Amino acid sequence: MALVTGGAVIGLGAQSRADEIRRRTTLVSGDQPLVYTDSEREAYTTLQSEGKNYNTAAIALFAVGGVAAATAITLFIVDFVRKPKAEPHKQVLMLPTLGPGTVGLSLVGGL
Secondary structure: OHHHHHHHHHHHHHHHHHHHHHHHHHOEEOOEEOOOOHHHHHHHHHHHHHHHHHHHHHHHHHHHHHHHHHHHHHHHHHHHHHOOOOOOOOOEEEEEEEEOOEEEEEEEEOO
């Protein structure tokens, strides 16, 4: 579950980078779009690179989390199916017997 949660958090980071790129490319000053300077190009390239890295990491975490969940479910099912059925416990009681002129043990129960 932690892997899927981590994938979601990193995916949000990738989405944040995409939103920032969209914001930077659609801003206007008056009726004119903003001037695409060298610093804007560098910021755009950095945001795009970070977004791709975050996206790749999020996909990897989702995939590993999914495989871990599927493996856990499979192992639980296999364990449940292969678990030996509980047999009732058989008990034998040894009881001393005392009587006039007799001493001994009696076995009560079944094997």
